[in-house]
Amino acid sequence: MATVIRHNGSLTTAELAALALSLAHLGAGPQSVTARRGLRHALDHIELDDDVIATTLSTLTTPLSPDVARRARAVAQAITSRLVVRIHYLDAAGNLSVRDVEPVTCLVHREHWYLAGWCRMRRGIRAFRFDRIISVESTDIPARPHLPERFLPFQRRSKTAA
Numbered sequence: 001m002a003t004v005i006r007h008n009g010s011l012t013t014a015e016l017a018a019l020a021l022s023l024a025h026l027g028a029g030p031q032s033v034t035a036r037r038g039l040r041h042a043l044d045h046i047e048l049d050d051d052v053i054a055t056t057l058s059t060l061t062t063p064l065s066p067d068v069a070r071r072a073r074a075v076a077q078a079i080t081s082r083l084v085v086r087i088h089y090l091d092a093a094g095n096l097s098v099r100d101v102e103p104v105t106c107l108v109h110r111e112h113w114y115l116a117g118w119c120r121m122r123r124g125i126r127a128f129r130f131d132r133i134i135s136v137e138s139t140d141i142p143a144r145p146h147l148p149e150r151f152l153p154f155q156r157r158s159k160t161a162a
Contacts, residue, residue: 036061060108064130068113072106074136075115079103084120084141088134097121101128102143118146 064072078085087099102118112129119126 032063036063055110056108059111059113064113068130071130071133071136072113074138075103075106078136078138078143079105082143082145084139084143086137086139087115087128089128090132090134092132096134099126099128100139100141101126102146104146106130118144 063069075085084100084102087101088096089099090096099122100120101115102120103115104117107114107116107127109127112131114127114129115133116125116127118124
């Protein structure tokens, strides 16, 4: 097997989100094992002095359950096609709602995968945990283009000087 020369640069938040989305596409197939092993190996060289980052990277390299992977693939397809998805979502309090969402990206934070997008019901940016999404329905409704960087709700914000 060929050895690849490694670069000491770090991955950006957007690059990690893109990798997460790519791995979600792979589900539990044979390529996903190799992809996750490669990502885990690449991440072994990053110094993790933050528990949140360490937990997030562990979640990123753990396979999704078949049901969650299926929903993630449906969302990923909608992101690629720039179409609104209709999700049935069970919130933390156990309330079920139906939401039309303009999906922007998928991301991992701590031990959970999320769909980040523009919720038409709440008229704002929302993050939906994949394990709480009961179903995803594709629609033929075009979604507006959004910049993924504005939809990463868990990134650290730098404090502005007053």
